[in-house]
Amino acid sequence: MAVRSTEAENILKAVREIVPTLRANGPESEDRRWIVEENIDLLDKAGVFRVAVPKRFGGLDLSLKEQVEILTEISRGCGSTGWVAVAWISSAWMATLYPLQAQEEIFKDGSVRISGGFTPTAKMVPAEGGYVLNGAWRFNSGVRGAHWDLLAAELEHPDGTVEEVYAMVPVDQLTIADDWHVSAAIATGSSTSSAVDLFVPAHRVVTLEQAVLGTSGGGAVTGSKGRDYSLISFVVAESVAAYIGMARAAYEEIVATVKGKPLAYSNVADQAQHPLTQIQIALAHGKIEAAEALADTYLTMLQERADAGEQPTWAEKAEVRGKAGVAIMLTQEAVQALHSISGAGALSRKAHFQRFYRDLQGLARHGLMAPNMGLEVHGRTLLGLDPDSLFL
Incomplete structure (x- = not known):
């Protein structure tokens, strides 16, 4: 360890x-x-x-x-x-x-907050010394408090070819819409950001291929030994942390709630004494621990690869996606078990449990993190097929 x-x-x-x-x-x-x-x-x-x-x-x-x-x-x-x-x-x-x-x-201040719009819903064209960016990015989590925004776009070359790129842009050069009205992850402020004829210097743009393969040359000049993780695997691994943390919180809230709480319309004076409560609490606890243990396997692998100066194999990258999907499913099942014994009081907006429940279930719909998406990619490689995905 x-x-x-x-x-x-x-x-x-x-x-x-x-x-x-x-x-x-x-x-x-x-x-x-x-x-x-x-x-x-x-x-x-x-x-x-x-x-x-x-x-x-x-x-x-x-x-x-x-x-x-x-x-x-x-x-x-x-x-x-x-x-x-x-x-x-x-x-x-x-x-x-x-x-x-x-x-x-x-990184000039040593502490930085960077958001990102990773769907290429924008166009970029070459200009002297860089590029001109136009477009908008939905679901831009944290953009309201970020210093920079990492934005995906389609770069249109003079010969008509198009490639996907990532542009790094100061947030104060963007327009942020007040359009985040949702039922889960409400406080993420994942508003739409947009750019109109925004000039981006060439050194603040890398291609998707460079980012995914780590060939932009950036990592080599920062001197961070053992930190050259695979892009998608890194993002997925960090994202799973949020689901596990929310599941832990939901567990803590229900355990605290059921102790000494009478069960309405029954003779049970303490819900903690009821067998169904005990079963669901143990089930949730086990599923959360299983998710943590599963996550630890790919976290260890990714660190070992980075320490050795190697990129994970394509099969290992697919495995990260698949195992992350299972870990998220386990957290969903854990909070669902807790939800089944939560009682009507958990519906109150003052009850923290309902917020963790909604946020976890809502964020499990995220395009990259949706469990079935990761399981499909991993399943293909387990069957000896091409993963058929750029997001590895």
Whole structure:
């Protein structure tokens, strides 16, 4: 088992101390449709936004497993805050794939928050010294509190060919719509961002192929040994942390609720004494632990590959997608078991359980994280077929 660094230990301790505050701020954050500023300030003070920044820029450069531990704890406090933190931190790691000139601009303060619109719903054309960007990106989680936005676009070359690229853009150069009206992950502020005739310097643009294969040259100049993870595998691994953290929180809330609670319309004075409650609690506990154990297998593999200076094989990348899908399904099943014994009181907006339940089930519909999508990719490779997916 890897030894946790002192920096990671300190941040984890600080985050655990603020979990009650993050949880208590949930209702207000939902009312605002964006996490309260106190949550961001507390995470910033804890050093969370430095964890994926290379040390040469004043960051902490924590390992993937350390980052996942921290993100899990944040999500145990607030699902929306955890999801936003996943977006900001995973995108900060993605910034290390850019040329050194871009990294010096992005990481100049040592602490950074980067959101992303990863569906190429925009067009980009060449211009002197760079490109001109036009388009809009929906579901841009955390963009309201980000410094930069990593945006996918289709680059149209003069010869008519098109390739997908990722542009790094300061958020203050974008327009953010007030269009996030949903029933889950309400406080993520995942609004639509848009750009009109926005100039992007060439050094802030990498192709999808460069990002996925790690061939942009960025990682080689940052001196971060053992941090060259596979892009999609890295994003998926960090995202699963949010689901596990929310499932843990839902479990904690129900365990606290059922103790000493009479069961309405029955002779049961303490719900904790009822066999069905005991069975569902044990079932949920086991499924959450199973999800954590499964996640640990691919986290270990990804770190071993990075430490060896190797990229995971295509089969291993597909395995990450599949195992992540199963882990998310396990967390869904865990909170569903808890939901079955939650009682009518859990419907109250003051009850934290219902928020974790809604957020987890809603975020399981995310295109990249939907369990069946990952299972299909993994299943194809297990059957000796081509994975038939670019998202590996």
